[in-house]
Amino acid sequence: MKKQLSAKQAVDMIPDGAVIMCGGFLGCGTAHRLMDALAASQKKDLTIICNDAGLLEGPNGEAYYGVAKLIHNHQVSRLVTTHIGLNPEATEQMNAGTMRIDLLPQGSLAEMIRAGGAGLGGTLTKTGVGTLVEDAKDYVVGRQNIDGVDYLLMRPLSADFALICGQQVDEEGNVWYAGTARNFNQVMATAADIVIAEAEQLVSVGEIRPEDVQTYGILVDYIVNGGQDDE
Structure with a gap:
């Protein structure tokens, strides 16, 4: 109990x-x-x-x-x-x-928490690319290009x-x-x-x-x- x-x-x-x-x-x-x-x-x-x-x-x-x-x-x-x-x-x-x-974008926040709980190094998302979100260095590692598409690598929370x-x-x-x-x-x-x-x-x-x-x-x-x- x-x-x-x-x-x-x-x-x-x-x-x-x-x-x-x-x-x-x-x-x-x-x-x-x-x-x-x-x-x-x-x-x-x-x-x-x-x-x-x-x-x-x-x-x-x-x-x-x-x-x-x-x-x-x-x-x-x-x-x-x-x-x-x-x-x-x-x-x-x-x-x-x-x-x-x-x-932070709502979906990104949820995924960053999920990554924190799962022990992942971060989560990739297209949301926020080219916006002010990208400047939030406490939360964004940087851009990652995968198969010609830009993503933001968001830190786990x-x-x-x-x-x-x-x-x-x-x-x-x-x-x-x-x-x-x-x-x-x-x-x-x-x-x-x-x-x-x-x-x-x-x-x-x-x-x-x-x-x-x-x-x-x-x-x-x-x-x-x-x-x-x-x-």
């Missing part, structure tokens, strides 16, 4: 300056209980790798949805993402120079922690995601030193059919039961 933690206990393991991958797409599939605990912790100087900057208001009127909580608290010093347009605070902090934002969320997580850490909530969660679970899975529903081993397991428990280090009140 995997070790179960409260959200606060999980966040207590994360130091200032950590690199954290956060699953989700505009809050869908985000580990919201962990986001709340991380925001309350006031951990700082975080590098966040995620799809977007979250929303100022969630679908039920929640303030600061997803990683927007961390941005609002000025806990993020660097955001590696694909778009920020739905969170004006991210733009304001970028323009003020208080948060560095590195924008990895993190200290991945905070993922599944609709069902069993006691061994096997995860099933509901629909599109899978998004970045599945690939991020392969690319971090420590993976913390928040469970919408914590279930017994065997309740998730083997063929429905989308992240295997061997990849998950800790489980947070998001369906219970945190003590």
Whole structure:
């Protein structure tokens, strides 16, 4: 059985300056209980790798949805993402120079994380050739010409922690995601030193059919039961 933690206990393991991958797409599939605990912790100087900057208001009127909580608290010093347009605070902090934002094409970001998880030296893509993306030396090794076609060789991405969320997580850490909530969660679970899975529903081993397991428990280090009140 995997070790179960409260959200606060999980966040207590994360130091200032950590690199954290956060699953989700505009809050869908985000580990919201962990986001709340991380925001309350006031951990700082975080590098966040995620799809977007979250929303100022969630679908039920929640303030600061997803990683927007961390941005609002000025806990993020660097955001590696694909778009920020739905969170004006991210733009304001970028323009003020208080948060560095590195924008990458969405498909490239996903493949760079996959490469990091698979132990690959990088991933090739035609996306970004001849654009500003090519100048991002932290992420782009350079052009590669294969059979007369130019590609960018993108560096792999990895993190200290991945905070993922599944609709069902069993006691061994096997995860099933509901629909599109899978998004970045599945690939991020392969690319971090420590993976913390928040469970919408914590279930017994065997309740998730083997063929429905989308992240295997061997990849998950800790489980947070998001369906219970945190003590």
